């Protein structure tokens with residue numbers, strides 16, 4: 104099992120490395136959808152990583168999928184791959200078939216609520232979701248909504264039907280849309296009661312789990328660069344890694360990185376169906392352990408555009424998408440107080 | 443115990459009068475929507491603004507009238523600088539010339555350089571960049587390899603500088619070069635020159651920063667001629683000159699107010715009834731800010747008395763830029779909102795702008811590690 108996951112991750116690494124270059128990242132920054140990259144990820148089955156074999160997916164353990172998302176962030180994949188993995192996992196878990204193409208999740212802001220009114224033929228949505236990642240470019244959005252009685256649903260919404268009221272990019276230059284769902288009608292095929300794991304907090308813990316893995320992937324890339332550069336850059340006649348002040352900075356950064364990785368593998372468990380336990384738990388050591396050896400291709404400090412992207416990718420997570428950095432500690436704190 | 447003391451300073455009445463004057467000017471700028479305060483500060487390059495500020499008498503304030511100055515005190519200048527920063531004024535075009543290049547030329551430049559350049563700076567027409575860092579010489583400034591060789595009536599420069607802010611849109615750079623090979627004393631044999639950016643033999647290439655903007659550059663010199671009277675001080679004095687210049691560069695309110703608008707924006711958004719956490723954090727930032735103001739104004743006082751408080755300036759820069767770096771980290775926790783440069787919401791845009799620029803606050807003008815080394819030396823530890 105452990106060997107298998109190592110192979111999967113190695114293959115994914117190779118795939119990302121093969122298909123992501125400066126040009127793709129610059130174009131993505133400018134708002135261009137990297138279709139050929141998506142095609143390659145799709146061919147490799149990555150968007151269905153968490154869908155069970157029986158439904159045509161990769162059937163990966165959630166801890167391996169977590170590592171996969173981490174690696175995708177390490178390589179700055181400028182696509183909603185993590186969102187699609189999560190959306191397909193949740194939708195198939197709720198009884199649906201896999202969704203073709205990229206899928207985003209909504210709402211992502213903890214304050215946004217989407218409501219659902221069931222009718223004779225399907226349902227109608229109401230409400231606005233702000234800052235939805237790739238809200239227009241993904242083909243579908245998986246929307247979490249509640250009806251008047253508080254019952255939770257998942258809705259598969261083709262983005263072609265979506266009314267985007269505001270588009271902008273976050274600081275990593277990823278597209279973010281405000282979406283107005285008011286009056287959007289869905290057929291009953293596109294609506295499904297949500298699994299019990301979504302009942303309490305909707306998509307938030309799942310979104311946060313994605314963002315946390317992405318942050319760690321970005322941090323790992325930055326650490327790689329910083330360590331390599333410290334040994335390479337010479338000032339005052341020696342590599343700056345020989346200065347204690349620099350050693351301390353890197354040691355502190357390594358501590359943060361280790362703590363972040365540890366925290367991410369100790370997220371609270373959410374029990375879904377028998378096949379799914381999300382967000383990630385530390386089941387396989389692959390997710391918890393930093394790589395023993397640094398991948399040689401990462402040791403290239405002459406590519407500042409690349410580092411620039413990793414740095415920027417950590418930053419938007421400072422925003423409130425899925426409450427990854429604000430909601431989570433708060434929730435933990437509150438729980439402790441309550442306990 | 444050795445310690446640094448920043449004497450408390452009461453601003454003289456002239457400084458208060460100057461504060462009222464600059465506030466009227468800035469009020470008018472804002473009333474006429476001449477700039478967007480939430481995304482501008484002292485690195486925003488806006489020549490139109492600089493010309494208006496000059497016309498109102500806010501550039502070259504301390505210089506003699508003979509060179510276009512206003513013969514005001516350093517404390518009056520200090521007040522103008524902090525008001526500009528507080529208002530988010532886009533002073534980037536003239537900032538470096540006014541803060542350090544002009545004063546450097548006034549103190550050590552040739553008569554011709556003073557006559558040719560200072561009045562143009564004071565009228566908001568002439569801007570400067572800093573030519574210190576090189577590809578292999580950042581913190582270790584004395585390792586500069588760009589060199590100037592003697593020719594008839596002047597010097598020719600060969601080499602390269604890097605991270606040169608605004609090189610593509612300023613009129614001059616003050617460039618640190620080797621005029622003699624490195625010997626036993628690595629600080630010897632350096633000199634400073636004023637180099638016209640339109641000179642033959644200069645090539646400027648852009649480097650994009652984290653926010654995707656073009657602010658800094660690489661600058662290449664190939665047999666670039668500089669006349670004798672564009673040397674600052676005497677040959678070989680470069681190290682002393684550059685150290686003095688850094689004292690001007692490091693101690694001003696721009697070292698803790700680069701992102702002050704974001705803090706203001708936060709306070710506006712939070713309103714009159716902050717929750718407890720917001721009140722505590724904003725209160726803490728306000729107290730730190732007040733302390734930094736006091737330290738920085740104290741240095742303005744020392745400069746007024748003709749001192750060159752090099753280590754005190756390093757200390758203010760270290761503490762001040764740490765404060766600037768902390769602001770966005772605290773702000774985003776108190777009022778979560780996804781930052782976006784494209785967003786028309788001022789808070790979201792301001793936060794994005796600051797997030798993408800803040801990492802550079804502690805690096806530009808000398809890193810904390812280097813500044814702390816200087817402070818340690820002055821404590822007798824090295």
Ligand SMILES: Cc1cc2nc3c(=O)[nH]c(=O)nc-3n(C[C@H](O)[C@H](O)[C@H](O)COP(=O)(O)OP(=O)(O)OC[C@H]3O[C@@H](n4cnc5c(N)ncnc54)[C@H](O)[C@@H]3O)c2cc1C
Pocket residue numbers: 336337338339343346347348349571572573574575576579580581582604605606607608658802805806807808809810811812
């Ligand atoms: C936004 C921005 C604008 C700038 N504008 C200009 C400009 O207009 N003109 C100009 O000349 N320069 C400019 N700079 C360059 C700036 O002055 C340098 O980046 C800075 O001095 C550090 O040099 P470096 O980048 O070469 O880093 P390095 O000197 O290579 O340092 C790398 C790291 O090693 C550490 N280090 C180095 N030596 C030691 C030591 N002995 N002990 C402990 N730690 C050490 C440093 O603190 C740093 O963390 C700008 C920089 C920025 C970010």
